Amino acid sequence: xxxxxxIPALLAFMRQQGNSDLPAIANTLExxxxxxxxxxxxLELHGxxxxxxxxxxxxxxxxxxxxxxxxxxEFYSAPQPLHQNAVFYYRRKPKAWAVAAALRTWSLNNExxxxxxx
Numbered sequence: 001x002x003x004x005x006x007i008p009a010l011l012a013f014m015r016q017q018g019n020s021d022l023p024a025i026a027n028t029l030e031x032x033x034x035x036x037x038x039x040x041x042x043l044e045l046h047g048x049x050x051x052x053x054x055x056x057x058x059x060x061x062x063x064x065x066x067x068x069x070x071x072x073x074e075f076y077s078a079p080q081p082l083h084q085n086a087v088f089y090y091r092r093k094p095k096a097w098a099v100a101a102a103l104r105t106w107s108l109n110n111e112x113x114x115x116x117x118x
Contacts, residue, residue: 002103004073007033007065017106025102029068032095036064039091068096075100 003009007029014026040060041052050056075097086093 001107002076004069004076007069010069010072014103020106021102022106025099029095029099032092033061033064033068036068036092037061040064067092068099071096072100072103076103079104 003013011026011030014022014029017023037057037060040063041056044050044056044060045052071092079100082094082097086097
């Protein structure tokens with residue numbers, strides 16, 4: 001089962017699955033988190049005279065990780081189809097859905113007989 005306790009734990013878990021697509025997906029997820037952190041920072045600084053500081057960058061990175069983790073957990077634990085509006089109007093949802101779908105597929109393919117209930 002994937003480790004969904006934190007983004008660093010999830011990325012580490014994904015990178016350990018060498019014979020799957022998960023390591024490449026982990027790299028992509030990390031890029032998406034960096035992009036989201038930049039968007040959050042721009043939104044925070046927009047219209048203010050605030051400056052880009054390491055504390056602000058770190059805070060926005062933590063917010064981006066938190067948002068991605070929550071959405072991945074939601075889609076992983078309660079699979080649902082992705083609605084077209086989520087693709088059109090939300091930055092993170094389609095990406096979080098795709099990561100959760102990859103994790104679910106990996107879990108189904110790698111479930112051990114002891115934990116499958118058979």
